[in-house]
Amino acid sequence: MLKIPRKIVNAIIEQGKREAPLEACGYLAGEDGVISKHYEMTNVDASEEHFSLDPKEQFAAVKGSRSEGLDILAVYHSHPASPARPSNEDIKLAYDPNIVYVIVSLQEENNAVRAFNIKKGIAKEMTVNVKG
Amino acid sequence: MKVKVNGNDQALDKSEVSVAELLAINSVEMPDMVSVQLNGEFVKKENYVNTYLNEADEIDFLYFMGGGRRSA
Numbered sequence: 001m002l003k004i005p006r007k008i009v010n011a012i013i014e015q016g017k018r019e020a021p022l023e024a025c026g027y028l029a030g031e032d033g034v035i036s037k038h039y040e041m042t043n044v045d046a047s048e049e050h051f052s053l054d055p056k057e058q059f060a061a062v063k064g065s066r067s068e069g070l071d072i073l074a075v076y077h078s079h080p081a082s083p084a085r086p087s088n089e090d091i092k093l094a095y096d097p098n099i100v101y102v103i104v105s106l107q108e109e110n111n112a113v114r115a116f117n118i119k120k121g122i123a124k125e126m127t128v129n130v131k132g
Numbered sequence: 133m134k135v136k137v138n139g140n141d142q143a144l145d146k147s148e149v150s151v152a153e154l155l156a157i158n159s160v161e162m163p164d165m166v167s168v169q170l171n172g173e174f175v176k177k178e179n180y181v182n183t184y185l186n187e188a189d190e191i192d193f194l195y196f197m198g199g200g201r202r203s204a
Contacts, residue, residue, distance in 0.1 A: 023200060025197075045198070045200070047200065049200050049201040050198065050199070050200030050201070051198055051199060051200055052196070052197065052198035053196075053197040053198065055167040055174070055194070055196075058167070058194050058197065059167070059169055059192060059194065062138075062192065062194060063139075063192070066139045075197050077199060079201075082201065086199070087199065087200065087201050089199050089200045089201060090199035090200070093196070093197075093198045093199050094199070095162055095165040095166075095195045095196055096194075096195035096197070099195075101199075
């Protein structure tokens with residue numbers, strides 16, 4: 001289970017709307033499955049259909065969260081015009097077996113937020129508990 | 133030799149360990165898909181094999197993060 005405060009969910013939805021039609025992305029940090037901070041990142045692809053994080057920003061976020069005693073637990077991105085499900089490309093490019101992949105849909109009603117473990121090409125949805 | 137990997141202390145059995153070997157030790161199956169910083173400086177992928185670690189080095193690696201509806 002991944003617990004995400006409502007204010008962070010709202011923030012990443014707002015980021016998604018702000019950056020639409022491009023895909024928006026970022027990291028979620030916390031401890032023991034509980035998210036307490038988000039890092040908005042640049043989609044260096046600047047694409048409506050694809051995203052890639054900037055390695056410089058990735059390292060800055062990882063080291064910044066580490067200095068606060070937090071771990072990067074998840075990476076998120078928006079699907080401006082499709083459901084909150086991992087695409088074939090999302091699954092193909094999910095190289096990190098230890099991170100949770102969060103997808104926010106701007107198309108679905110109530111801007112659905114779903115989380116997935118993706119390992120060896122298999123995506124398994126996990127429970128997202130939005131609190132607060 | 134002791135180094136710090138992703139913020140955690142790690143003891144290495146050998147005195148000479150390359151970045152490529154360290155990634156293998158840490159079960160990175162696709163080293164081409166990770167970025168590496170050694171003491172805060174990026175290491176080019178083509179140099180993973182011939183870049184060796186020193187005592188107390190700080191090495192960080194992270195995976196490429198991307199996705200989308202089409203191929204990049």
